[in-house]
Amino acid sequence: MSLFPDVQRKAQDEISRQVGPDTLPDFDDYDKLVYVQAVVLETMRWLPVAPLAIPHRVTRDDEYRGMLIPEGSTVIPNTWAILRNPEDYPEPERFNPDRFIKDGCLDTSVRSPLTLAFGYGRRTCPGRWLSSASLFMIIASTLHTMDIHPILGPNGEPFDPEKHAFPGIKLNFDKLPCAVTPRSTKAAELIRKYTNN
Numbered sequence: 001m002s003l004f005p006d007v008q009r010k011a012q013d014e015i016s017r018q019v020g021p022d023t024l025p026d027f028d029d030y031d032k033l034v035y036v037q038a039v040v041l042e043t044m045r046w047l048p049v050a051p052l053a054i055p056h057r058v059t060r061d062d063e064y065r066g067m068l069i070p071e072g073s074t075v076i077p078n079t080w081a082i083l084r085n086p087e088d089y090p091e092p093e094r095f096n097p098d099r100f101i102k103d104g105c106l107d108t109s110v111r112s113p114l115t116l117a118f119g120y121g122r123r124t125c126p127g128r129w130l131s132s133a134s135l136f137m138i139i140a141s142t143l144h145t146m147d148i149h150p151i152l153g154p155n156g157e158p159f160d161p162e163k164h165a166f167p168g169i170k171l172n173f174d175k176l177p178c179a180v181t182p183r184s185t186k187a188a189e190l191i192r193k194y195t196n197n
């Protein structure tokens, strides 16, 4: 959000319009918060938690597009490349939730990152529904009440998370600097009300 202030503002405008200032979003607001749903999808696409999913061993000979995958082979899915395939996601480097929206609704003809970012086949992540619902709620509640600002580097350039990623089975960062401030006095009251502070 600190890198894409226009996305942040658009999501905040939608939440303000649909939820109003007196309460936090809840799951009854889900269908109305189409742009926030698209932010969740784009978040899972742009920097997937498991860019190479989990390696699997093939238990019997298999064939893919005429190529033999012999029993015992280890298959490592390149989720990162699939989620940045320009044929499915034009300008893939751009964080652009609008790619998932058509005529004010989620565009089901665009491949959902939720079918990719949680692994594949029988061992697909069983936590995917919990995770995507939690992400929706965390993103909606945070953006409704707080502004996320960039912290500029020594040369005045914004922080680029990709430059701070380091390898591992999941995507790791050595730091993710940003500043988070309440959007208004009313928003600060809401935060206190819901966190008992």
Ligand code: HEM
Residues within 6 Å of the ligand: 049, 050, 053, 054, 117, 118, 119, 120, 121, 122, 123, 124, 125, 126, 127, 128, 130, 131
């Ligand atoms: C954004 C959050 C999450 C992401 C991106 C994620 C991603 C993944 C991926 C890529 C796999 C490997 C699937 C495969 O083998 O192809 C996996 C497996 C698994 N995940 Fe998640 N996960 C998330 C959250 C969770 C949560 C919240 C839970 C539990 C409540 C969970 C439980 C599991 C379990 C138990 C497996 C192993 C499944 C098996 O091997 O049969 N995950 N997850």
